Amino acid sequence: MSTETLSLWIMAILYILAGVNHFLKPRFYESIIPPFFGNKKLINWLSGIAEIILGIMLLMPNYTSIAAWGIILLLIAVFPANIYHFMKGWRKKKMVWVLALRLPLQFVLIWWAYTFT
Template sequence: MNTTLLISLYIMSAFYLFAGISHFRKPDFFLKIIPKWVPSPKKVNFLVGGIEIVLGIGLLFADIRAYAAWGIIALLVAVFPANIYHYQQARKKGKHVIATLIRLPIQGVLIYWAYLFI
């Protein structure tokens, strides 16, 4: 693996570790963006955080890196409805509309980034 890709891998791993830990440190932020139709939002928030931590660590091990990358892709697809919901809520409140709108296509970039490690 070349140096640029290796640095990218470490950044991605740190990104998911930070995001996962944030689900436990600042759960209220994430609970606000979980759609109302999701059952047990607190449990789902902690579950997603735990998954992000495990996948972020998994990226660091060559033997399971591809599985972790596929897991990240699956997770990004699974949480996409929450990002749409967050955008809809932002539009309704008239706050953070541009930021939540930009976040939607960023999911595609994150999926591509993870795909690089499959």
């Protein structure tokens, strides 16, 4: 198995598992959605489904590039939730360094997905 194939499989599995986790731990995901987005349950559900579908599509050669672009768009769309989560952590003085690391990690994840476009 090539390094590129292994990287693709790891990415796909991570997104599929992350998507499933939206349904296993919905309270966590709903708690980090900024209030101005409205229906937190629906947003959590849609983002979880999107992660699962995009993760599966990554493994389908005819759809890998489309899935990678979808992941990039999803990562951009959820960035406000990451900022909101960081701000909540900052106010409560909880896990600030972990939440701060997560912000630039989004750009690494976007780059990783871009490598499959």
